[in-house]
Amino acid sequence: MTQIRRWLAATVGGGLPAWPLDTQxxxxxxxxxxxxxxxxxxxxxxxxxxxxKDKGGPACEAVPEELxxxxxxxxxxxxxxxxxxxxxxxxxxxxxxDADISGLLLKGSALAYWAYAAPHLRACxxxxxxxxxxxxxxxxxxxxxxxxAGYERSDTSGELVAYELMCRRQISDAxxxxxxxxxxxxxxxxxxxxxxxxxxxxxxxxxxxxxxxARGLGRVHACLHACVHRALNLSIGVDDKLKWLYDLELxxxxxxxxxxxxxxxxxxxxxxxxxxxxGLEAAGAAFGRQLPEDVSKALKKAEKAELLxxxxxxxxxxxxxxxxxxxxxxxxxxxxxxxxxxxxxxxxAGLYEREHQGYALLMAERFKQALRRIGS
Amino acid sequence: xxxxxxVTIPAxxxxxxxxxxxxxxxxxxxxxxxxxxxxxxxxxxxxxGQSLVQxxxxxxxxxxxxxxxxxxxxxxxxxxxxxxxxxSIGT
Numbered sequence: 001m002t003q004i005r006r007w008l009a010a011t012v013g014g015g016l017p018a019w020p021l022d023t024q025x026x027x028x029x030x031x032x033x034x035x036x037x038x039x040x041x042x043x044x045x046x047x048x049x050x051x052x053k054d055k056g057g058p059a060c061e062a063v064p065e066e067l068x069x070x071x072x073x074x075x076x077x078x079x080x081x082x083x084x085x086x087x088x089x090x091x092x093x094x095x096x097x098d099a100d101i102s103g104l105l106l107k108g109s110a111l112a113y114w115a116y117a118a119p120h121l122r123a124c125x126x127x128x129x130x131x132x133x134x135x136x137x138x139x140x141x142x143x144x145x146x147x148x149a150g151y152e153r154s155d156t157s158g159e160l161v162a163y164e165l166m167c168r169r170q171i172s173d174a175x176x177x178x179x180x181x182x183x184x185x186x187x188x189x190x191x192x193x194x195x196x197x198x199x200x201x202x203x204x205x206x207x208x209x210x211x212x213x214a215r216g217l218g219r220v221h222a223c224l225h226a227c228v229h230r231a232l233n234l235s236i237g238v239d240d241k242l243k244w245l246y247d248l249e250l251x252x253x254x255x256x257x258x259x260x261x262x263x264x265x266x267x268x269x270x271x272x273x274x275x276x277x278x279g280l281e282a283a284g285a286a287f288g289r290q291l292p293e294d295v296s297k298a299l300k301k302a303e304k305a306e307l308l309x310x311x312x313x314x315x316x317x318x319x320x321x322x323x324x325x326x327x328x329x330x331x332x333x334x335x336x337x338x339x340x341x342x343x344x345x346x347x348x349a350g351l352y353e354r355e356h357q358g359y360a361l362l363m364a365e366r367f368k369q370a371l372r373r374i375g376s
Numbered sequence: 377x378x379x380x381x382x383v384t385i386p387a388x389x390x391x392x393x394x395x396x397x398x399x400x401x402x403x404x405x406x407x408x409x410x411x412x413x414x415x416x417x418x419x420x421x422x423x424x425g426q427s428l429v430q431x432x433x434x435x436x437x438x439x440x441x442x443x444x445x446x447x448x449x450x451x452x453x454x455x456x457x458x459x460x461x462x463x464s465i466g467t
Contacts (some may be wrong), residue, residue: 005434026381042394045394046395049395072395072397075394076393076394076399076408076410079392079399079401079408080401080408081396083390083392083399083401083403083408084393084401084403084406086390118393118394119390119392120392172406175406270390371445
């Protein structure tokens with residue numbers, strides 16, 4: 001972990017670390033930029049502000065005023081985005097209620113409204129929804145993109161590569177809102193069928209701040225999903241962000257003994273013991289929390305029998321192979337391969353943020369990146 | 377704007393407390409504003425449905441200021457919020 005990341009993790013975790021950092025090389029702007037990258041600006045700002053209030057304490061005296069001001073300025077942007085997302089989430093949920101479409105908010109879209117002390121403390125770049133079927137996802141997408149609703153549909157890489165539809169709306173010149181409408185909990189055949197919508201809904205929790213029909217995953221499912229989501233990010237080369245690890249830290253802090261047992265049972269039943277242990281230990285390492293011994297033991301024992309080696313989540317070749325093998329028929333495997341190798345032009349343009357580039361150049365970039373991954 | 381006016385906060389205006397500050401967002405045009413702790417307290421009282429006169433009374437009880445000063449400040453903030461369409465004058 002770099003010095004900046006260590007400082008951020010310690011600050012977010014509530015213990016302001018030793019100061020100064022190497023301030024000849026690290027500026028306030030560097031720290032704010034790193035916090036934005038990690039999705040923890042608001043969390044860090046809240047801790048810095050608290051340290052300033054605890055005047056006379058060693059942590060407070062150490063933190064430069066300039067740094068506190070830089071974070072205070074940056075957090076306003078976070079709050080703005082959070083409020084816009086809250087308003088859009090309510091609008092979206094009202095539209096769903098009108099259409100009699102049920103759904104569950106996922107990840108930060110839900111956690112912000114019950115696990116965190118204030119919604120803006122959980123940085124969210126989009127709204128994630130899980131619906132019961134592809135059909136209902138298509139219906140919601142159609143309504144969002146209808147005239148007057150303000151959204152445009154954007155392509156995914158293929159319905160076997162991503163079990164989701166994406167709709168985007170330009171809120172302002174600088175702010176675009178994306179709604180990801182999933183019909184399976186994870187975007188990979190490895191984990192997509194681990195949970196049905198009905199079993200998730202059965203243990204879901206209300207999110208009253210967002211309206212009467214708003215619901216999110218229950219504590220245990222939210223934790224499992226966070227571990228799976230992390231595993232998929234690692235598999236495509238996206239490193240752990242502190243905000244995802246902090247989600248797990250918060251959830252673990254809220255767990256009762258019954259929650260821990262339920263989580264262990266589900267992890268074993270669903271073949272996720274390795275992925276879960278990997279995720280929880282990563283969060284524990286970042287924020288100084290030890291897994292309960294019996295939990296760690298049970299997960300370690302169960303993962304030995306699993307087909308997926310969770311120590312290799314960041315091995316792109318390995319994870320692609322495992323994904324391919326997870327598809328149940330040759331026809332599906334070939335179709336998946338085609339979608340992976342030849343996604344649509346619009347998907348690639350969005351992925352590489354090259355809206356006006358032609359398909360040939362976009363594919364050239366794709367092959368270049370694939371060769372880099374295969375060779376690593 | 378007079379202190380006898382009752383102000384209401386339109387539905388498209390949202391506010392969020394961040395420490396001692398309050399950030400206000402006008403969803404209609406996507407702009408946002410920050411209020412310092414005193415302004416944030418006035419906003420909070422307005423959001424509770426209190427009239428400007430009631431706001432002045434409450435602020436007098438909470439701050440060590442003269443009636444004249446608080447009435448001037450509350451009226452000035454109220455006018456500024458009205459000019460930015462963050463509040464409207466209700467009945």
